[in-house]
Amino acid sequence: MIVEWIRFFLTALFLLTALVCFTMAVIGANRFGYVLNRMHAAGIGDSLGLLCVLLAAVISDGLNMDSLKLLLLIFFMWFTSPVSSHFLSQIEYYTNPHLYRNTDRKFEDPSSHRPDGSAD
Amino acid sequence: MSIEKAYQILFLTALIWFAFLIFAMLVRSVMGPRITDRLLSINMIGTMVISCIVILSRLSGEAYLVDVALIYAMISFIAVLVMAMIYIPSGKRRARFSEDALLEYRLEKEKTAGYQRAKDGEKAENITGAEGMADDEAERKAEGMADDETEGKAAGTYGTKGKAAGTCEAETGSDGASSEEEG
Incomplete structure (x- = not known):
């Protein structure tokens, strides 16, 4: 009986942590001004939020085949979420002609792209 | 409970x-x-x-x-x-080293040079952003291009591609399509 209630409180703790993480991620993704800054906030949800949800689900039912599938799920997401972020930043880099307006330098310097430093 | x-x-x-x-x-x-x-x-x-x-x-x-x-x-x-x-985009269509980037670079250089000269107290009518453009036109005339070709190339550099940069600027979500048009 006590063990069941301990299990319930652990599940509730992890689930509330996950909800707080996802809330922070969503608020951050809406409040930042530029997409490459929003990706920082989105990473919170993908890594810590999902882990806490899956730990809550694992704890609520004990260690069985479902729990192993959930651990496989978090394993897969931790491998593929950075790859998705990398591809998103590549899309932003290659399709945004005004990328450098969001930086300190404010305009693009072609001499920084070429190895010999030539601009023209 | x-x-x-x-x-x-x-x-x-x-x-x-x-x-x-x-x-x-x-x-x-x-x-x-x-x-x-x-x-x-x-x-x-x-x-x-x-x-x-x-x-x-x-x-x-x-x-x-x-x-x-x-x-x-x-x-x-x-x-x-x-x-x-x-x-x-792949290969040649990658627009980061293109003429658009060089053009923006040159225009920004002229603009910031104009700001500096205005700060130094020069009169506003002597400052234009057009020094870079005058050099380019002199280059093209020295190469012996015909007038309509010069116009075409000017339109191509400052008009069409500027418009293509403008469509990128509109950012309707068809950025991939407009970069395909440039290539």
Whole structure:
């Protein structure tokens, strides 16, 4: 009986942590001004939020085949979420002609792209 | 209060809260000025839907929903990859070293030189941004190009490609298409 209630409180703790993480991620993704800054906030949800949800689900039912599938799920997401972020930043880099307006330098310097430093 | 009822209240609260978060990300997906904003919000919605499916599998006792969550994770990852393959140009069409970048660089140099001269107290009518353009036209005339060719090349450099940069600036989500037109 006590063990069941301990299990319930652990599940509730992890689930509330996950909800707080996802809330922070969503608020951050809406409040930042530029997409490459929003990706920082989105990473919170993908890594810590999902882990806490899956730990809550694992704890609520004990260690069985479902729990192993959930651990496989978090394993897969931790491998593929950075790859998705990398591809998103590549899309932003290659399709945004005004990328450098969001930086300190404010305009693009072609001499920084070429190895010999030539601009023209 | 029995334990089953406590679990039900907990999981229902979590699901309703997730629903509000998903709606908030949907707002960003509609509002976001660039495609990358929308892709990011769809990715986040996918992650939150995975959490909802896992919670639902515990709430209803059905064990197979975990497999559904696993497949959904793979599909959302593949979706971002496919959009990346569509939008990232390849090889020669990569626009970062193009004439557009050089043109913006030169115009910015002239603009900042103009600001500096205005700060130094020179009269405003002597400062234009057109020194760079005058050099380019003198170059083209020295090369012996015909007048309509000069006009065409000027229109090509400052007009069409400027308009292409303008369509990129409009950012209607067809950025991949406009960079294909440039190439």
